[in-house]
Amino acid sequence: MKLKIAALALLSALSLSAQAQTEIQWWHSMDGALNDWVNDLAKQFNASQTAYKVVPTYKGEYDQSVAAGIAAYRAGNAPDILQVFEVGTATMMYSKGAIKPVADVMKEGGVPFDSKAYIPAVAGYYTAPNGQMLSFPFNSSTTVFYYNKDAFKAAGLDPEKAPTTWPEVVSIAAKLKATGSQCPFTTSWMTWAQLESFSTWHNTPYASKNNGFGGLDARLEFNSPLHVRHFENLGNMSKQGLFVYKGRAGKAITSFTSGECAMFVGSSGSYATITRDAKFKFAESTLPYYPDVPGAPQNTIIGGASLWVFAGKPVDHYKGVATFFNFLSDPKVQSASHMRTGYLPITTAAYKLTEESGFYKKNPGTDVAVNQMIRKTTDKSRGVRLGNFVQIRAILDEETEQIWAGKKTAKQALDDGVKRGNELLAKFQAANK
Amino acid sequence: MEKRVLFRSTWLPWLLLAPQLLVVGVFFFWPAGQALIQSVQQQDAFGNSITWVGLDNFRTLLNDETYLASFQTTLIFSVLVTVLGLSIALLLAVFADRIIKGATFYKTVLILPYAVAPVVTGLLWAFMFSTSNGVVTYGLHQIGVHWNHLLNGNDAMALVVMAAVWKQISYNFLFFLAGLNSIPKSLIEAAAIDGAGPMRRFWTIQFPLLSPTTFFLLVINMVYAFFDTFAIIDATTQGGPGKDTATLVYRVYFDGFRGMDFGGAAAQSVVLMVIVIALTVVQFKFIEKKVNY
Numbered sequence: 001m002k003l004k005i006a007a008l009a010l011l012s013a014l015s016l017s018a019q020a021q022t023e024i025q026w027w028h029s030m031d032g033a034l035n036d037w038v039n040d041l042a043k044q045f046n047a048s049q050t051a052y053k054v055v056p057t058y059k060g061e062y063d064q065s066v067a068a069g070i071a072a073y074r075a076g077n078a079p080d081i082l083q084v085f086e087v088g089t090a091t092m093m094y095s096k097g098a099i100k101p102v103a104d105v106m107k108e109g110g111v112p113f114d115s116k117a118y119i120p121a122v123a124g125y126y127t128a129p130n131g132q133m134l135s136f137p138f139n140s141s142t143t144v145f146y147y148n149k150d151a152f153k154a155a156g157l158d159p160e161k162a163p164t165t166w167p168e169v170v171s172i173a174a175k176l177k178a179t180g181s182q183c184p185f186t187t188s189w190m191t192w193a194q195l196e197s198f199s200t201w202h203n204t205p206y207a208s209k210n211n212g213f214g215g216l217d218a219r220l221e222f223n224s225p226l227h228v229r230h231f232e233n234l235g236n237m238s239k240q241g242l243f244v245y246k247g248r249a250g251k252a253i254t255s256f257t258s259g260e261c262a263m264f265v266g267s268s269g270s271y272a273t274i275t276r277d278a279k280f281k282f283a284e285s286t287l288p289y290y291p292d293v294p295g296a297p298q299n300t301i302i303g304g305a306s307l308w309v310f311a312g313k314p315v316d317h318y319k320g321v322a323t324f325f326n327f328l329s330d331p332k333v334q335s336a337s338h339m340r341t342g343y344l345p346i347t348t349a350a351y352k353l354t355e356e357s358g359f360y361k362k363n364p365g366t367d368v369a370v371n372q373m374i375r376k377t378t379d380k381s382r383g384v385r386l387g388n389f390v391q392i393r394a395i396l397d398e399e400t401e402q403i404w405a406g407k408k409t410a411k412q413a414l415d416d417g418v419k420r421g422n423e424l425l426a427k428f429q430a431a432n433k
Numbered sequence: 434m435e436k437r438v439l440f441r442s443t444w445l446p447w448l449l450l451a452p453q454l455l456v457v458g459v460f461f462f463w464p465a466g467q468a469l470i471q472s473v474q475q476q477d478a479f480g481n482s483i484t485w486v487g488l489d490n491f492r493t494l495l496n497d498e499t500y501l502a503s504f505q506t507t508l509i510f511s512v513l514v515t516v517l518g519l520s521i522a523l524l525l526a527v528f529a530d531r532i533i534k535g536a537t538f539y540k541t542v543l544i545l546p547y548a549v550a551p552v553v554t555g556l557l558w559a560f561m562f563s564t565s566n567g568v569v570t571y572g573l574h575q576i577g578v579h580w581n582h583l584l585n586g587n588d589a590m591a592l593v594v595m596a597a598v599w600k601q602i603s604y605n606f607l608f609f610l611a612g613l614n615s616i617p618k619s620l621i622e623a624a625a626i627d628g629a630g631p632m633r634r635f636w637t638i639q640f641p642l643l644s645p646t647t648f649f650l651l652v653i654n655m656v657y658a659f660f661d662t663f664a665i666i667d668a669t670t671q672g673g674p675g676k677d678t679a680t681l682v683y684r685v686y687f688d689g690f691r692g693m694d695f696g697g698a699a700a701q702s703v704v705l706m707v708i709v710i711a712l713t714v715v716q717f718k719f720i721e722k723k724v725n726y
Contacts, residue, residue: 063691067693070478070479070693071690073479091693095477095478095481096477096479096481097481098479098481245583245584246564246565246583248671248673254565255565258565258566260565388692388693388694390692390693391693394687394691397673398673398674398676399675401584401673401674402674402675405584405585405586407675427475427694430475431475431476431477432477432482
């Protein structure tokens with residue numbers, strides 16, 4: 001009996017020492033086909049070495065996982081890596097010691113890190129004013145236009161010709177409705193696609209101070225005549241049944257994949273889910289624009305998320321994180337991820353590798369996202385970086401919903417959105433002096 | 434005749450009360466205290482920089498017209514949930530009381546919704562009424578009703594009220610049934626012999642004798658409508674469209690955890706606490722007088 005206990009104790013001691021792997025906790029918001037992608041990345045990394053084990057955990061949608069991460073930090077239980085959407089960048093940036101800049105993590109991990117290898121529009125968004133890269137760009141997307149080729153054919157339209165301007169979208173939607181479509185056009189991520197990306201695509205300011213890059217005293221400017229005109233158009237489309245509102249955030253995507261809605265504005269990262277779930281031929285094209293606006297089309301805005309590293313972790317955790325980020329930066333891994341998901345290739349090397357492989361020729365439309373982003377950005381089109389942005393987006397969701405419900409005019413809704421949003425910006429400025 | 438227990442030692446009563454006091458202390462007084470402290474502070478999301486701002490958070494709340502509108506939303510919501518919940522449950526309890534065959538079956542089926550978690554309840558109802566592929570939405574379309582809770586505030590309110598009431602009916606039903614069972618059958622039979630019809634018997638005998646149960650359930654339902662319905666609203670409409678279904682408790686979550694404004698959310702929860710305490714005091718002071726024990 002005593003021998004058995006001794007043997008058991010020895011065995012367990014041995015197995016414990018074999019499991020001296022450092023676990024890296026990674027909290028993310030990737031669901032659907034993207035969840036498979038994240039798990040595969042972790043599996044691939046874990047199989048390639050034995051010192052570290054990355055454990056990905058799905059924590060809900062983007063805003064839920066940020067809330068979970070912050071709550072965990074307050075409780076002293078933060079994960080190592082947190083995937084935070086671009087909208088939460090300002091909150092994380094001004095967090096005064098809660099996060100560890102990625103540049104520092106890579107240095108401590110002894111991993112060479114060249115921020116110039118990354119696509120400027122992507123890296124620039126996650127860089128501090130002093131040039132230090134704060135978070136690791138992971139899944140950067142942009143707004144694109146998807147349409148149901150089979151539905152176009154059935155309505156007598158040319159399935160290979162995508163609408164490139166908003167007037168074209170309206171006339172195609174009218175034809176679709178005339179032939180029986182219950183939902184010619186819808187959009188997901190209303191505020192991201194129709195306000196933020198709309199602004200950068202037309203080289204029009206969304207907020208002052210270069211959309212917030214220039215300082216905490218930036219204030220909102222998306223109630224300009226162009227923005228009001230666009231929302232009046234959408235409002236008219238909604239009244240005529242050409243545009244059907246299908247909910248906040250990414251809820252509308254199932255309306256497209258089910259075939260209910262024929263045209264859809266969404267994230268380039270939805271490509272994976274649409275390919276998996278749509279049982280019809282579809283195509284990806286550029287975001288529509290107003291041809292009479294000077295400077296349009298400029299470039300669309302970045303979306304998606306980056307990986308932030310929390311401060312206060314032991315040194316070997318940072319070494320593990322650095323090794324993982326190095327793995328993720330490998331052009332082969334990047335290129336494979338880009339081809340699988342529709343998210344942008346983060347490095348120029350990955351983009352070239354994908355191009356050389358002939359992927360873009362075999363799958364027309366998959367380079368739309370990259371082409372929209374790889375242009376030289378202007379001060380008004382680099383992106384939007386504002387505090388309390390999650391709240392501001394929620395306010396805009398509420399205000400624009402009043403337009404579709406017929407309760408407010410486009411001008412009223414946008415004016416109210418600016419007023420309420422500016423109050424939040426003032427609060428953020430006061431809290432982060 | 435009141436029964437009083439006399440303790441001769443000075444520490445035994447305290448010892449016996451200690452577990453309960455501990456629970457109340459940890460789960461009510463401590464969080465409430467923290468909320469009071471946080472309501473006079475302005476913090477950044479991570480809690481690293483804290484500034485004392487006095488009553489600024491409260492002042493901002495009173496100047497926010499959407500916050501004042503949420504008082505009205507909460508009032509409409511809780512009145513609807515309480516009135517519908519109590520009346521439907523009472524009706525079902527009265528019917529269930531009179532059934533002889535299959536009584537257990539009806540009671541089990543009627544009590545079952547109580548076992549469903551609030552989030553699941555919300556999701557179930559959101560699914561049935563989904564604008565794209567909801568079963569009920571389809572049926573309503575056939576009879577010409579265009580249901581859209583994503584855009585129509587009244588539809589959204591109807592949806593959350595239905596989901597909240599469905600769940601609460603079981604709880605109320607259970608208590609009403611027990612209350613009805615405790616009424617001596619002799620009273621009802623005597624009234625029947627005297628020629629009183631079923632309606633008369635109900636309103637003059639059963640309902641007054643049910644008043645302790647009704648009063649208790651009134652308080653419980655109000656608290657339920659104010660606080661426990663958060664999960665249902667989050668699962669169905671997330672306070673939308675606009676802010677049409679954002680009750681006070683939902684706003685606390687939204688401003689605190691989505692918007693990272695802990696000071697403002699704490700101030701809101703202090704206001705909410707004051708309201709519910711006031712309501713309970715009012716109920717106990719005035720309505721309890723009419724209760725016949």
